[in-house]
Every structure is written in C-alpha cells, then in structure tokens.
Amino acid sequence: xxxxxxxxxxxxxxxxxxxxxxxxxxxxxxxxxxxxxxxxxxxxxxxxxxxxxxxxxxxxxxxxxxxxxxxxxxxxxxxxxxxxxxxxxxxxxxxxxxxxxxxxxxxxxxxxxxxxxxxxxxxxxxxxxxxxxxxxxxxxxxxxxxxxxxxxxxxxxxxxxxxxxxxxxxxxxxxxxxxxxxxxxxxxxxxxxxxxxxxxxxxxxxxxxxxxxxxxxxxxxxxxxxxxxxxxxxxxxxxxxxxxxxxxxxxxxxxxxx
Amino acid sequence: xxxxxxxxxxxxxxxxxxxxxxxxxxxxxxxxxxxxxxxxxxxxxxxxxxxxxxxxxxxxxxxxxxxxxxxxxxxxxxxxxxxxxxxxxxxxxxxxxxxxxxxxxxxxxxxxxxxxxxxxxxxxxxxxxxxxxxxxxxxxxxxxxxxxxxxxxxxxxxxxxxxxxxxxxxxxxxxxxxxxxxxxxxxxxxxxxxxxxxxxxxxxxxxxxxxxxxxxxxxxxxxxxxxxxxxxxxxxxxxxxxxxxxxxxxxxxxxxxx
Ligand SMILES: Nc1ncnc2c1ncn2[C@@H]1O[C@H](COP(=O)(O)OP(=O)(O)OP(=O)(O)O)[C@@H](O)[C@H]1O
Ligand SMILES: Nc1ncnc2c1ncn2[C@@H]1O[C@H](COP(=O)(O)OP(=O)(O)OP(=O)(O)O)[C@@H](O)[C@H]1O
Ligand SMILES: [Mg+2]
Ligand SMILES: [Mg+2]
Numbered sequence: 408x409x410x411x412x413x414x415x416x417x418x419x420x421x422x423x424x425x426x427x428x429x430x431x432x433x434x435x436x437x438x439x440x441x442x443x444x445x446x447x448x449x450x451x452x453x454x455x456x457x458x459x460x461x462x463x464x465x466x467x468x469x470x471x472x473x474x475x476x477x478x479x480x481x482x483x484x485x486x487x488x489x490x491x492x493x494x495x496x497x498x499x500x501x502x503x504x505x506x507x508x509x510x511x512x513x514x515x516x517x518x519x520x521x522x523x524x525x526x527x528x529x530x531x532x533x534x535x536x537x538x539x540x541x542x543x544x545x546x547x548x549x550x551x552x553x554x555x556x557x558x559x560x561x562x563x564x565x566x567x568x569x570x571x572x573x574x575x576x577x578x579x580x581x582x583x584x585x586x587x588x589x590x591x592x593x594x595x596x597x598x599x600x601x602x603x604x605x606x607x608x609x610x611x612x613x614x615x616x617x618x619x620x621x622x623x624x625x626x627x628x629x630x631x632x633x634x635x636x637x638x639x640x641x642x643x644x645x646x647x648x649x650x651x652x653x654x655x656x657x658x659x660x661x662x663x664x665x
Numbered sequence: 666x667x668x669x670x671x672x673x674x675x676x677x678x679x680x681x682x683x684x685x686x687x688x689x690x691x692x693x694x695x696x697x698x699x700x701x702x703x704x705x706x707x708x709x710x711x712x713x714x715x716x717x718x719x720x721x722x723x724x725x726x727x728x729x730x731x732x733x734x735x736x737x738x739x740x741x742x743x744x745x746x747x748x749x750x751x752x753x754x755x756x757x758x759x760x761x762x763x764x765x766x767x768x769x770x771x772x773x774x775x776x777x778x779x780x781x782x783x784x785x786x787x788x789x790x791x792x793x794x795x796x797x798x799x800x801x802x803x804x805x806x807x808x809x810x811x812x813x814x815x816x817x818x819x820x821x822x823x824x825x826x827x828x829x830x831x832x833x834x835x836x837x838x839x840x841x842x843x844x845x846x847x848x849x850x851x852x853x854x855x856x857x858x859x860x861x862x863x864x865x866x867x868x869x870x871x872x873x874x875x876x877x878x879x880x881x882x883x884x885x886x887x888x889x890x891x892x893x894x895x896x897x898x899x900x901x902x903x904x905x906x907x908x909x910x911x912x913x914x915x916x917x918x919x920x921x922x923x
Contacts (some may be wrong), residue, residue: 418707419794420678424819449676449826451819495826498796502763536677536794538756560891561682561709568707568753599884601891626857633818633859 432637457635551588715893809846
C-alpha cells in the first residue's frame with residue numbers, strides 16, 4: 408500500500424509546513440504522485456499551495472466518519488500533487504474526535520482504503536505544533552515520521568519527547584508500522600556557531616536518522632507562501648529549491664534501501 | 666489586583682517564549698516584581714531562565730485543585746522574578762482539565778487569591794502554540810493579551826483567528842477582563858522586503874495595537890536560552906537586549922495611560 412509519512416514536531420515554527428509543501432512538490436517533480444493532507448487548523452499548507460480555506464473542505468467530517476475521504480481531495484496547480492485542505496473548524500475536531508470510538512485510529516481508518524488503491528506513491532501529512540489528538544492520529548496512521556528540526560536550542564530540547572512517543576505508540580500497537588523516517592535540519596545559517604553546534608549535537612545523537620541535506624535559512628522560502636507557490640515554482644534556482652530537491656532525492660534513496 | 670498578561674499566538678515559533686522570558690526580565694530590571702508562569706508542556710520558558718524541568722513542579726496539580734499555587738512558585742536568579750515551571754506531564758493536563766468543572770476557569774480560580782495579594786506587579790503567562798485548553802485557560806484568566814508576531818507571511822494569516830477568539834471570550838463572559846494589550850513584531854530583518862511588508866500590513870490593520878518597538882532578528886537572542894539566561898544577563902549591550910528594554914518601557918507606558 409502507499410506509504411503514509413507524518414511530518415511532525417511539537418515545537419512550533421521549525422519548518423513542518425515548509426517541508427511538507429516543498430518535499431511534496433519536489434517528489435511530484437520527480438514524477439511521483441503525491442497526496443498532501445493538511446491536518447493543521449492553521450491551514451498553512453493549504454494556502455502555501457495557493458488553495459483557499461473553504462468551510463467544510465477539511466478532513467473534519469472524514470475523521471468523524473460522516474464523509475468519504477475521496478470527496479475532499481482537491482487538485483493543486485501541479486497535476487501530480489493533490490491536497491486535502493484544512494480550515495479553522497478543524498480546531499474543533501480535537502474535542503469531537505476525542506469522544507469518538509477508537510479516537511486514535513480515525514485517520515488510519517479513513518486512509519486505509521486509499522492507501523490500498525495505490526493511486527499515489529506517497530501520502531504526506533502536515534501536523535500542528537502539538538502532540539494532541541490530530542498529531543496522534545497522524546502518527547497512528549503513518550509508516551514513517553519525518554521530523555523537521557530548526558537549528559536552534561529550544562528545538563533541541565523537544566526531540567526526545569517525540570522520539571519517546573513514537574516508541575510508546577509502536578510498542579503499544581497503536582502505530583504498528585511507525586518508524587522514524589528521518590530528521591531534516593532546517594533554517595541552517597552557516598554563519599552562526601549555534602547552527603553548527605545544534606547540527607553536530609543531532610549528528611552525534613542520531614547519526615542514522617539525520618538527513619545529509621541541510622535546508623539553509625533563505626528568505627525566498629519565507630516569501631514563496633505569500634504567492635501560494637512551492638519554492639521550485641517561485642524561484643527554481645535559489646538555494647532553498649536546490650536543498651529541497653536534494654532532500655527529495657535522499658528521501659527516495661533511503662526508502663529504496665529500506 | 667495584579668494584572669495578568671497572557672502571551673499567546675497559535676502560530677508556532679513566533680517568539681512567545683523569547684518575549685515572555687525577556688519582557689519579564691526587563692520589567693524586573695525596572696524594579697517590578699514579576700511572576701512568569703510557563704503553561705507550555707515544552708517547558709522552554711523554564712529552561713530559558715535556567716531552571717530544571719522537575720516532575721511534579723508544573724501547574725498541573727494546581728489546575729485540578731489538588732495543590733495550592735504558592736507551593737510551586739520558584740525563584741529565578743533574579744530576586745524580583747519568580748517562576749512557575751513546567752514539565753512534560755503538563756501535556757496530559759489538557760485532557761484532565763477538559764473533564765473538570767468550569768474547565769476554562771481553572772487557571773483564573775488558581776490565580777485569583779495571588780492576584781488579590783498584590784505581591785507582584787505583573788503575572789505573565791507563556792502559552793503553547795495552540796488554542797487548546799491550556800491557552801484558553803490563560804485567556805480566561807487574563808487582563809491583557811500580548812501577541813508576539815513574526816514578520817512572516819504564515820504568521821499574518823493566523824492573527825484574525827486569535828483576535829476573533831478574544832472577542833468571543835470577552836462577549837460570552839468567559840474572559841470578562843480580557844483586552845488586547847498589544848502586538849509585538851518579532852524577528853524583524855530590515856534587509857528583507859518581507860519583514861517590511863508584514864509590519865506595514867499590521868500597522869495598517871491594527872494601528873492602535875502594534876507596539877512601536879520592533880524586536881530584530883538577532884542570533885544572540887537564540888543563543889541566550891542555551892545558557893539559561895535572559896538576554897539582558899547574557900549580552901546586555903546587544904540589539905536584542907536594547908529592543909526588549911524598549912518594549913518593557915513601552916508596555917509600562919501604555920499600561921499607565923490605560
Ligand atoms: N529554511 C527557511 N528559511 C527561511 N524561512 C523559513 C525556512 N523554513 C521555514 N521558514 C519560515 O519560517 C516560518 C516557520 O516555518 P513553518 O511555518 O513552515 O513552520 P511550522 O513548523 O510548520 O510552524 P507551525 O509550528 O506553526 O506549524 C514560516 O514563516 C516560514 O515561511
Ligand atoms: N528576535 C529573535 N531573533 C532571533 N531568534 C529568535 C528571536 N526570537 C526568538 N528567536 C528564536 O526563534 C525560535 C522560536 O522562538 P520561541 O521559541 O521563543 O517562539 P515560540 O512562539 O515560543 O515557539 P512555540 O510556538 O514552540 O512555543 C527559538 O529558537 C528562539 O530562540
Ligand atoms: Mg505548520
Ligand atoms: Mg514557546
């Protein structure tokens with residue numbers, strides 16, 4: 408079945424959405440068919456790909472079993488990249504889903520038929536900055552967890568929390584297929600010692616998990632969402648585009664060797 | 666009674682903790698007695714002030730009524746700045762608090778006796794990156810909401826969501842005293858058009874809310890937490906220290922003119 412990759416980290420602002428949108432676009436450029444699911448009520452991945460946040464378009468009803476997933480899949484500007492949009496109502500879903508049966512498996516159950524149809528090469532899920540019900544659903548549905556990690560001190564502190572959670576979910580059977588796909592270092596600024604120190608710390612602690620590709624801090628990456636475009640459409644020759652293309656290559660290479 | 670200021674924004678990584686820690690330290694430097702409450706399970710404000718995350722030290726038991734607040738107040742290196750630490754257990758509080766009576770008023774009830782003792786000039790509350798139960802408790806307990814806002818596009822999108830919530834909580838009576846204290850622009854990089862455009866957009870939409878003080882992007886601000894120090898102790902003469910001192914002056918001036 409189609410591998411499902413959760414892009415999560417409870418630390419805020421580490422580049423989850425930027426990685427979800429740009430990795431999805433770079434995989435599509437390499438002729439992979441990708442579905443991106445925006446599971447964050449902030450709906451940044453939705454606007455980052457140029458879609459409007461429309462009421463009723465989010466995965467909310469699907470998680471409660473009131474609507475089939477196929478009905479809410481939308482096309483993006485790229486024929487190989489589809490998206491399930493989000494909207495602010497999704498914030499209310501946490502409480503409703505928490506009261507539903509098998510509340511951690513709602514996304515897994517909704518995605519299972521689609522994953523078995525294999526109409527996509529990958530399903531990516533952009534998560535909100537917390538380890539609440541929505542992120543837990545993504546982890547329980549996922550085959551892999553991709554952790555974007557800012558090259559800063561506060562981001563360093565939280566990494567063991569999410570890694571422990573992955574072990575607990577895997578061992579308890581709530582997330583039977585879940586393994587750490589990799590850690591991608593973002594907003595790397597080669598001019599500062601702080602960035603180098605944080606990368607070194609992660610390389611020492613998790614040598615087999617960290618991707619070689621480092622995503623540099625680049626204002627072009629921060630500008631692209633205001634045009635509703637992934638970086639390879641907004642500024643195909645900038646350092647940010649090159650870095651995400653490299654990450655897509657490395658992501659595919661690791662998957663082949665799994 | 667002592668004014669309670671919530672520092673909140675559901676967008677992740679916008680500088681909530683950096684603002685909470687450094688504004689608290691700058692107010693203490695101006696001879697104000699301040700209590701900083703870390704309401705985020707990530708416990709970044711706790712480590713940002715050099716305290717250890719110890720199990721059982723968080724506000725978790727206080728929110729459930731099992732322990733008085735006074736028992737968990739700790740001293741920081743600064744005699745005028747006290748802190749209520751956080752730890753990872755606090756993540757479990759969201760579910761337990763949601764099931765308690767008056768689940769939105771738990772923090773307000775816990776803080777009320779302390780606010781009436783007036784042993785502090787200000788109580789600041791650092792919030793997690795969400796509009797879940799913990800942040801809602803902070804808003805319902807607060808007199809003012811300080812919104813740190815990164816000078817970037819995704820941060821712009823979320824501002825109306827939290828402002829609408831403030832109106833709803835105020836009108837419904839859940840947060841009777843709550844008003845927007847101000848919007849502080851963070852990580853301002855004068856070299857980029859993006860920063861200038863976002864600041865202009867906020868100035869146009871919320872001219873009476875935005876602080877004049879702009880917090881510049883400065884690596885010294887990102888380095889200070891790894892030493893467990895606020896910026897005025899880590900590098901008192903850097904641009905980040907000057908900017909937070911200016912914000913403290915402006916914050917006090919606005920409060921006086923209220
Ligand atoms: N490599 C980069 N260089 C410069 N800016 C970046 C980079 N990656 C992301 N950004 C910008 O930093 C901010 C945070 O990134 P993003 O929103 O993708 O993080 P996030 O983890 O999804 O945040 P949240 O926790 O709120 O979901 C955004 O304004 C984004 O445009
Ligand atoms: N003005 C600044 N210049 C440079 N770096 C900054 C600045 N303000 C904050 N930072 C750094 O940016 C990152 C995000 O800031 P911070 O953690 O304070 O945001 P937050 O809103 O509290 O995040 P979260 O949503 O996870 O709670 C941190 O690594 C911090 O050290
Ligand atoms: Mg995001
Ligand atoms: Mg924080």
